[in-house]
Amino acid sequence: MARMSLKEKLEVLADAAKYDASCASSGTSKRDSRKGGIGSTEGMGICHAYAPDGRCISLLKILLTNYCTFDCHYCINRKSSNVRRARFTVDEVVDLTLGFYRRNYIEGLFLSSGIIASPDYTMEQLVEVARKLREEHGFKGYIHLKTIPDADGDLVRQAGLYADRVSINIEMPTEAGLKRLAPEKSVDRITGSMAGMKEAIVDARDASKRYRKAPRYAPAGQSTQMIIGADSATDGDIITRAAGLYQSYGMRRVYYSAFSPIPDASAVLPLKRPPLMREHRLYQSDWLIRFYGFDPHDIRDAADGGMLPLDIDPKLAWALKFREGFPVDVNRAERERLLRVPGLGVKAVKTILSTRRHRILRLDDVARLTQSVARVRPFIVAADWRPTLLTDRADLRRMLSPPAKQLELFAA
Ligand code: SF4
Secondary structure, eight states, X not given: OOOXXXXXXXXXXXXHHTTOOTTOOOOSOOOOOTTSSSOOSSOOSEEEEEOTTSOEEEEEEEESBOOOSOOOTTOTTXXXXXXXXXXXXXXXXXXXXXXXXXXXXXSEEEEEOOOOSOHHHHHXXXXXXXXXXXXXTOOOSEEEXXXXXXXXXHHHHHHHHHOXXXXXXXXXXXXXXXXXXXXXXXXXXHHHHHHHHHHHHHHHHHHHHHOTTOOOOOTXXXXXXXXXXXXXXXXXXXXXXXXXXXXXXXXXXXXXXXXXXXTTOOTTSOSSOOOHHHHHHHHHHHXXXXXXXXXXXXXXXXXXXXXXXXXXXXXXXXXXXTGGXXXXXXXXXXXXXXXXXXXXXXXXXXXXXHHTTTSOOOHHHHHTTSSOHHXXXXXXXXXXXXXXXXXXXXXXXXXXXXXXXXXOTTOO
């Protein structure tokens, strides 16, 4: 086989990494400037992530290799897939990262890999890239390492010594889904790895409180990714699983990646990808669980037959089903109840709570805190506003649903 140039390897291994959603954005239309114009929404190679201090940073996003000894049905890099393969050496990844960093193209590295030789060997190589960057080159940029859950626990934990964030993909929302679509993977090994990482992160945090010079350890915590739409798991199943992962393993983020049909796909996969709006509704539900005091039962309650409606957001879906809990008095209700009002975000609720200490709130005051007061009105009482029969109107859902969009005739 002809030797590949570094540029060719980069083309293959940046493209192979684009399927990982852990730092990617999706949901936009396809635009590509290769045949003219400038800019592209389909690019690969550089992705964006949020650093622990909230900055948005650009990362070189690549695989160490797309060779893999596993055969996960949903993955383009699986053993039986007919894709072009490449493999970087550790030093090539280190040099590329430093070169791009010095040219100011990137502020960090997102590195994942197919499994070569053995999970331990692959994990060693990933850790070695991060170690060399930090210890031999003094690299201070952001590093996100994907770990290999089947690798030895000590090796996986070493990743946290050099990486800002580590991630271990749960892959499927249910154990049955994982068995069917990634038969070589095991839920127990994946969650065992997450538990080990959580313990190491907690220990390091304790140490940093006690000793000023305690080494940094995965300061951006751990995250995971779930593929949605490749198996029969419902939105209720997915959110229940995600809530368990946040609670049990201290996940910073669970990413939901709408399964996208891959070239040369396995016959056990669906032919069509789920609507991207489904991914969006799951992110909204995830937000409700993390910041709005919802629990997975609430999300299940908001869903019909386990699936969230696509035309309205999950908070509105829940409020419409439980109208007996509304309207909520913005001048008296406690924070938890205000957070349930569709159209009121965490910041708006904070402002309501602080403002009402000094004066009584009117509908206009609330209108200034929301994008659409029409969405809020049926669910609140203010000094000069009471919705009377509006909350219980049979056509309230229709009134609050965004108007259906005319489909573009020539859309891709
Ligand atoms: S182990 Fe990872 S790279 Fe290999 S086939 Fe499975 S998902 Fe793809």
